[in-house]
Amino acid sequence: MTVSMFGFGRLSAEGKVGIASGVVFFSMLISRTLLSERVNKNTRASLFRVQFLLFINSLLLLGSLYIWKRVVRRLCGARGAPSVPQRCWRLLVLLFLTLVHGSYLCMFFLVDTEPHWLSLLSFSCLGVYVILLFFLFVFGCLIRLRRLLSRSRGGEEDAVASGSVSHIVLAMILTAILAVYGLVNAAQPxxxxxxxxxxxxxxxxxxxxxxxxxxxxxxxxxxxxxxxxxxxxxxxxxxxxxxxxxxxxxxxxxxxxxxxxxxxxxxxxxxxxxxxxxxxxxxxxxxxxxxxxxxxxxxxxxxxxxxxxxxxxxxxxxxxxxxxxxxxxxxxxxxxxxxxxxxxxxxxxxxxxxxxxxxxxxxxxxxxxxxxxxxxxxxxxxxxxxxxxxxxxxxxxxxxxxxxxxxxxxxxxxxxxxxxxxxxxxxxxxxxxxxxxxxxxx
Known part of the structure; x- marks a missing residue:
């Protein structure tokens, strides 16, 4: 009996990650119930760290796939060899998402008397990630609504496609403004x-x-x-x-x-x-x-x-x-x-x-x-x-x-x-x- 028989192989990447998130979450609940009083404090803490990191990063991966499709594939295009600026943009987005996924690793391995620069950078990227994901999702819903209205009236598909790119750029601009404001505001006494x-x-x-x-x-x-x-x-x-x-x-x-x-x-x-x-x-x-x-x-x-x-x-x-x-x-x-x-x-x-x-x-x-x-x-x-x-x-x-x-x-x-x-x-x-x-x- 193969995995594909259950339809798992036909699932999208987002669907597979979602299922993995659910499996990790339920494993956390089960281990809390069965192992909490049978293991010592240090083992319990280590188990929680591993489960927490797996769960958080599986959830983050869902958002990362969503962001990649929009700010890389939509902006750079999926056809033809990428130009030098496009390659640089892809590397920049990949670095950003890597820092986001490493943020909670910093929580467990880079904690000291004063914050480590990598912790501050990674968690700042996580804040940008949350804001950007929100605006991309909201604007994406608006684009879908506009596309439905366009189809009902007939035509205007090109205008909708160009509007999609402009909304992605607008989402990134709004994210940058709010992120700078948020960093300055949090730094105040x-x-x-x-x-x-x-x-x-x-x-x-x-x-x-x-x-x-x-x-x-x-x-x-x-x-x-x-x-x-x-x-x-x-x-x-x-x-x-x-x-x-x-x-x-x-x-x-x-x-x-x-x-x-x-x-x-x-x-x-x-x-x-x-x-x-x-x-x-x-x-x-x-x-x-x-x-x-x-x-x-x-x-x-x-x-x-x-x-x-x-x-x-x-x-x-x-x-x-x-x-x-x-x-x-x-x-x-x-x-x-x-x-x-x-x-x-x-x-x-x-x-x-x-x-x-x-x-x-x-x-x-x-x-x-x-x-x-x-x-x-x-x-x-x-x-x-x-x-x-x-x-x-x-x-x-x-x-x-x-x-x-x-x-x-x-x-x-x-x-x-x-x-x-x-x-x-x-x-x-x-x-x-x-x-x-x-x-x-x-």
Whole structure:
């Protein structure tokens, strides 16, 4: 029995790559279920890296084939021997796509105290790839629509063909403009946003409490020590009472990023600094290592647990500051971890306000369904889209996207766009943020 009997041999290149992507994805799910508790941390991390790289690159290959057909075959033509400029253009596009496919290899092999130039270049190319793919697809749909209308009217095929080339050129111009803007915007220091949030049952002694919210710093291939140092300096200038980091602090193991993370030890908060996990923290397969490092720096990890926040002179007045494990901890079968709202809030007084750190907005929604008595939930994860057109997906896929939301008469949710960026050093239609939250009595 041959493969062609199933029709696989007659599939297009895109179809074959799509099937391969699905196979790799399901292998990830199966290995998470069957092997997660039977292998050690290092083996689990290595297995995840291999599967992740195969899955991402198979998806990228679909887009690369699409881009090649349009920006090379359509622009250069498929007939006759290519001219010297055409050969140079093909080599340039091939180099670009090679850097795109190597971006996630940099995430696993070129992580150090400061970003490597190849990591910055590869992830910048990935950002260009995403934007270009979007415009090529949108303009391609418009061309198909125009072709259908042309056929229904009869003629005009040549005009449609020439329009196809002009749309490809326009897509490339728009991509270049947005990419430059995104790179410059992401390189700026985070903006400091001050937000006053009314909290019911807030004691008078804690009225005006200054809580600085950080999230999605993503220490890793394109965010290093110098950027973290700038963030910590800006936080200390705000003279906060409390600092909270709501997940996705890192994208690699402690052994690779220990020196890069050292500025966290300089962070000053009068009433304490706290951390709750995000999904990327679990992707490192080294959450316990990060907990130990943060603890040595005076930052308390809230692992389905809570802390009492109070002023030394008024110990009877306090806020229950709780943190839950990220939603994906259980899906990844990470031993000893998984979102548990009741455990996190066990021991919190009904007379005291509850502030919950929940990395993903979906976790915030689930937590409020279980415990509607929570006063305020602080989340991140969305990056406010970070990069157009991913902004559209982030908006559609999350119950809370960015900013302050009133969920009920007694409860509010704040979602930060994040303090750093993930991988691609670009921000389009969003900006990195340090949120200075002032709690006020309702």
């Amino acid at each position: 985070p903006r400091v946003i001050e937000v006053e949030i009314p909290v019911e049952k807030l004691p008078e002694s804690l009225n005006g409490l200054r809580l600085v919210l950080l999230s999605d710093i993503h220490l890793g291939p394109t965010v290093g020590r110098s950027k973290l140092q700038r963030i910590v300096t800006m936080v200390n200038e705000l003279n906060p009472d409390v600092v909270v980091i709501v997940g996705d602090l890192t994208d690699s193991q402690v052994t690779r990023l220990k020196r890069a993370a050292e500025p966290l030890g300089q962070m000053k908060a009068q009433l304490g600094s706290y951390f709750a996990t995000g999904n990327h923290d679990y992707y490192t397969a080294d959450v316990e290592g990060w907990f130990d490092l943060l603890r040595s720096m005076g930052i308390q990890a809230l692992h389905n647990s809570h802390a009492k926040v109070f002023r030394p002179e008024q110990t009877q007045d306090w806020i229950c500051l709780a943190g839950i494990d990220d939603l994906e901890a259980r899906m990844l079968r990470y031993p000893g971890h998984g979102m548990d709202v009741e455990k996190a809030l066990s021991g919190c007084s009904a007379e005291s306000p509850i502030i919950l750190l929940a990395h993903q907005p979906h976790a915030a929604k689930q937590a409020l369904q279980q415990r509607p008595d929570i006063s305020l939930v602080l989340s991140g994860h969305t990056h406010a889209g970070q990069l157009f057109p991913l902004t559209i997906l982030a908006f559609l896929m999350n119950p809370f996207f960015c900013g302050l939301y009133r969920v009920s008469e007694h409860t509010m949710v704040y979602v930060t766009p994040g303090t750093g960026h993930y991988g691609i050093p670009m921000r389009i239609a969003s900006r990195s943020e340090i949120t200075n939250i002032i709690l006020k009595r309702a």
